[in-house]
Amino acid sequence: MKKLISLSLALLCLSVRAGDIEATWSQGAFLLPKTVAAQIGSPQGSLVRVDRFATKLNAYESVERVPVAIVMHGCSGITAENAAAAKLLAGVGFAVFLPNYYARSNVSPICAGSAEGVPYFAAVTPQLVKLRTEEFHYALSKAQTLPFVDPKKVLAYGHSMGGGVVAALGRSDLKAAIITGWPCSSPSFHQQSHPAVPQLAIRFKDDPWLPAGWECDAKPFSGRDGTNTVSLVLDGQRTHEVLHDIRAQEAIRQFVKTYVLKGE
């Protein structure tokens, strides 16, 4: 009897876990290039939940397939900074998907800050990063089955803790990776993207959430090859977000044009 109860509990846990990962996709968001959005009938220029268009997303076939970007949010969940990233990437032709960690059942906030934007706690752990990388892998596997997506042209993008997730993916099958608002080094983390994947990192020098002086560059022992690693450190403002700055926007446009849109 005890064995039966244990087995039932284990099966229940597995089923909750499987439901959780599916929820991170279905209750996540997406934004499509204008031409594709017009065909599917999804909003242009603002995020929409995947589950509200699931049937149409799976049904739309296109001769010309579009590249895909998976955007990983930070510890606060999907934010306007992530929406700005999606808008920028959809504007240059990407189908953009944003999995949602907070769609999981029974999750606690990973971090919070004051109204002045000052952090008061952040609990990013290796276990959490592992959960979040699972979200990326699952979202990408779902996006790659969509009939209008080019499964080989993949961009990984992450902001803040989402940048840490991108750095921890370890995948060599990505065309490029973009990490914003994340230092790639901390007492707990020393990771960057797979050395074969071109990587662009952007942060502000004065960022209230990040330690000063650390960046995702190709310094000795960083694990990165200096030939495909660029780190931009912006000055002039104390801020965690980067996409309001036109220098960040232009660098991202040029980077994806070079490594994903023109790539074979």
Add this chain to the structure above:
Amino acid sequence: MPQVAISVSRPRATMSGFLLFLMVALPASHQARAQTEPTTVRALQAQGKSAVGQDQLESLIVGNTLSHQKLKSTVAFDMWYRPDGQRVYWTGGPNIGRRFEGWYKIKDGQRCELSGGGGEVCFRLFPAEEGRYFLCDQNDRCDWILGIEKGNPLGIE
């Protein structure tokens, strides 16, 4: 003068072109666009502006949706201030991301509400241009600008 520091070594051909773009085009493009600057209560008062009073605050806020845009940032929230004293918003836009609900009160000419840290946080509103308002915090910093829409046109749930 805002600066951009670029770290890279031994660039190969495609990276060289990308770097050239970064070094030449970025500083120029940054200067091309001016943005509304955050301000302070003192600066607004020096312009002859006064904080919105209690009655007008109630009429602007209660039952309406306030779009919050942090100045010189992407940070933005659309918050529905329900007539029952609860304020609802999502982190990623209407019904996208993570949902927050908490109380709010209009008192002493201020909008007070449950802060992310669990305590009470209060703001004053000062008129800005085109029917918008600066949101000024307890340290008299005005880092946010508000737009106001009647009711809940975005369907925030």
